[in-house]
Amino acid sequence: MKFDTVIIGGGLAGLACGIRLQNRGFKCAIVSAGQSALHFSSGSFDLLNELPDGTAVANPEEAVRSLDPKHPYAKIGDQFAFYAQEAKQLLLDSGVEVQGDSKQNSYRITPMGTTMPTWLTLADFTCLKNATDVIGKKILLVNIAGFLDFNTKFIADAFEGNGAACKIVSVSLPEFEKLRQSPTEMRSANIARILENENTLHALASRLNEQASSCDVIALPAVFGLSSPAPLQTLKRQIPTPVCIVPTMPPSVPGIRTQKRLRRVFELAGGFYMLGDSATTAETGDGKVYAISTVNHGDIALRANHFVLASGSFFSNGLWASMDGVREPVFGADVDFDPNRNNWYNASVFEPQRYRTFGVATDERFRIKINGKVQDNVYAIGSVLSGFDALQEGCGAGVSLLTALYVADQLKK
Numbered sequence: 001m002k003f004d005t006v007i008i009g010g011g012l013a014g015l016a017c018g019i020r021l022q023n024r025g026f027k028c029a030i031v032s033a034g035q036s037a038l039h040f041s042s043g044s045f046d047l048l049n050e051l052p053d054g055t056a057v058a059n060p061e062e063a064v065r066s067l068d069p070k071h072p073y074a075k076i077g078d079q080f081a082f083y084a085q086e087a088k089q090l091l092l093d094s095g096v097e098v099q100g101d102s103k104q105n106s107y108r109i110t111p112m113g114t115t116m117p118t119w120l121t122l123a124d125f126t127c128l129k130n131a132t133d134v135i136g137k138k139i140l141l142v143n144i145a146g147f148l149d150f151n152t153k154f155i156a157d158a159f160e161g162n163g164a165a166c167k168i169v170s171v172s173l174p175e176f177e178k179l180r181q182s183p184t185e186m187r188s189a190n191i192a193r194i195l196e197n198e199n200t201l202h203a204l205a206s207r208l209n210e211q212a213s214s215c216d217v218i219a220l221p222a223v224f225g226l227s228s229p230a231p232l233q234t235l236k237r238q239i240p241t242p243v244c245i246v247p248t249m250p251p252s253v254p255g256i257r258t259q260k261r262l263r264r265v266f267e268l269a270g271g272f273y274m275l276g277d278s279a280t281t282a283e284t285g286d287g288k289v290y291a292i293s294t295v296n297h298g299d300i301a302l303r304a305n306h307f308v309l310a311s312g313s314f315f316s317n318g319l320w321a322s323m324d325g326v327r328e329p330v331f332g333a334d335v336d337f338d339p340n341r342n343n344w345y346n347a348s349v350f351e352p353q354r355y356r357t358f359g360v361a362t363d364e365r366f367r368i369k370i371n372g373k374v375q376d377n378v379y380a381i382g383s384v385l386s387g388f389d390a391l392q393e394g395c396g397a398g399v400s401l402l403t404a405l406y407v408a409d410q411l412k413k
């Protein structure tokens, strides 16, 4: 099988790159082993919240100039602001409604009820201008009875710590009875499936309206809309009180919706998405890659002019760590890591962890190297890259989106 570009990994980076390339007239295939980090998403996309030295960032467009040259954003250089805007536009054009600005971080609510800076937040979620926006608000904090991945007590403590007053209630509807028989079934995605039904939404709205008379805001778990924002819009139309959606523990309903939406847009643009297949090995020579093999396609190799590695970090198996090193399993690409294993981690779990900055080494155009030799037609994007700590710096989605679009624009047919 021959394509213009084969992308390995169909998470945020792989899909953004694939959509951009399809729109530029390329014929692309995405090979994707399984779930991506989007399935665990907070509902917000971070661009840059903190510099590696711990300095808080208010304006990512300004702060990016202080980053080390090895950081992926430093390779994008002066085009950072342009690609941040393009990335937001790609989400909007794909039907992923987001709010936020790359010149000014806003705040999102975490599953623990605390606030954190962020760049773009899905339109369903509450995006705060300041962490203290909840001061003086009377919040009705509602859970679905038996749903354990939404800890109302922690959330109420955090809201109250920021100056709000909370009342916790739990709502029970007959439609959830079957799920409640097994705690393992009482998960966000299953609840969201039940809440696709208009009658159930109507029953929920009636219950909420009965309780909401003296509150300013109703806070609900993010269990609405696996395929579209419609269920939440329907619910909101039936409730006069403002509604604030708070993320749950994984799986993330809005993250799954984003993944499904981006995949659909890629396929509608003519892209070929191979879900559940894994790239295994590559045919290389003369500083190029000619083809890759996958588990499902056996001896039918996938050939392409360009390959893009978007296989994620350790979490998604894009990087493998062993006792003596870190490796990238498909191409055997060079990886930036510290050979002294004692330096990989900090015993204090809340401190920055060195291993999180390990990843595939690339040249200034994001081309991978094998045994020190740059591969002319293979690029790496997203969280498989080295040079940043997505968690500490709060830049995970930004690196994935911006490197994806930057690389897509470098490729020539």
Ligand SMILES: Cc1cc2nc3c(=O)[nH]c(=O)nc-3n(C[C@H](O)[C@H](O)[C@H](O)COP(=O)(O)OP(=O)(O)OC[C@H]3O[C@@H](n4cnc5c(N)ncnc54)[C@H](O)[C@@H]3O)c2cc1C
Binding pocket: 008, 009, 010, 011, 012, 013, 014, 031, 032, 033, 034, 035, 036, 037, 038, 040, 041, 042, 043, 044, 045, 046, 047, 277, 278, 279, 280, 310, 311, 312, 313, 315, 316, 317, 318, 330, 381, 382, 383, 384, 390, 395, 396, 397, 398, 400
């Ligand atoms: C649990 C978790 C939660 C996060 N939440 C947020 C958040 O809320 N906001 C934020 O800004 N950032 C978040 N991040 C940071 C995150 O890394 C980025 O936001 C971004 O989604 C990563 O996208 P990616 O496409 O680079 O990698 P991934 O999402 O990891 O996708 C890589 C994909 O490649 C596939 N793959 C791997 N190997 C192969 C192979 N050999 N063949 C085929 N496919 C393969 C994997 O199955 C996976 O689907 C989170 C990260 C994690 C780990």
